[in-house]
Amino acid sequence: KQEVTQIPAALSVPEGENLVLNCSFTDSAIYNLQWFRQDPGKGLTSLLLIQSSQREQTSGRLNASLDKSSGRSTLYIAASQPGDSATYLCAVDTDRGSTLGRLYFGRGTQLTVWP
Amino acid sequence: NAGVTQTPKFQVLKTGQSMTLQCAQDMNHEYMSWYRQDPGMGLRLIHYSVGAGITDQGEVPNGYNVSRSTTEDFPLRLLSAAPSQTSVYFCASSYEAPGTANTGELFFGEGSRLTVL
Numbered sequence: 001k002q003e004v005t006q007i008p009a010a011l012s013v014p015e016g017e018n019l020v021l022n023c024s025f026t027d028s029a030i031y032n033l034q035w036f037r038q039d040p041g042k043g044l045t046s047l048l049l050i051q052s053s054q055r056e057q058t059s060g061r062l063n064a065s066l067d068k069s070s071g072r073s074t075l076y077i078a079a080s081q082p083g084d085s086a087t088y089l090c091a092v093d094t095d096r097g098s099t100l101g102r103l104y105f106g107r108g109t110q111l112t113v114w115p
Numbered sequence: 116n117a118g119v120t121q122t123p124k125f126q127v128l129k130t131g132q133s134m135t136l137q138c139a140q141d142m143n144h145e146y147m148s149w150y151r152q153d154p155g156m157g158l159r160l161i162h163y164s165v166g167a168g169i170t171d172q173g174e175v176p177n178g179y180n181v182s183r184s185t186t187e188d189f190p191l192r193l194l195s196a197a198p199s200q201t202s203v204y205f206c207a208s209s210y211e212a213p214g215t216a217n218t219g220e221l222f223f224g225e226g227s228r229l230t231v232l
């Protein structure tokens with residue numbers, strides 16, 4: 001079964017810092033990896049989707065990289081702002097037919113950016 | 116675009132009552148799914164559907180029932196509510212099912228917070 005681990009579980013940084021969130025997964029046979037953001041009391045919002053053939057994706061101050069063979073992804077947030085405070089989750093699928101329709105989530109990293 | 120719409124946002128039930136959580140999407144997505152989110156447990160998949168007329172069980176299906184008669188709607192039925200079903204429920208959809216090359220982003224609803232007394 002695909003297992004997803006996110007480190008650290010929580011992170012508190014001052015505004016302006018560049019930071020890295022980590023995601024690792026046990027089965028490298030994936031099609032896609034997604035990073036999500038969840039604000040308190042809200043649903044998840046997709047930030048970036050990386051296909052297995054890609055190495056990275058960028059959106060504004062966010063950059064996500066994927067090393068499929070080692071089962072790792074990182075989400076890089078540049079020049080962090082208080083508005084970035086949220087929980088960040090990563091999720092992967094697998095390309096094994098028996099798991100069609102299943103997406104495996106990590107527990108998330110709770111980020112606090114203070115002014 | 117409305118995206119994924121869930122109703123109700125809040126619901127209180129008594130043990131043994133039944134109810135249906137509604138989910139609708141207007142993006143013509145083939146894949147729809149239901150998750151529950153509990154503190155310390157993360158997101159857990161309840162049921163999912165890879166297309167109209169097709170449903171399958173996820174990680175924690177017991178006590179829940181689903182159907183997919185149209186592409187747009189994917190209701191989740193609680194048959195006889197139990198306190199263990201107190202949770203926040205999320206509906207999510209994507210163009211195709213995870214585990215395919217063309218899955219696309221997964222879009223979530225705002226959640227339905229259910230309390231069972």
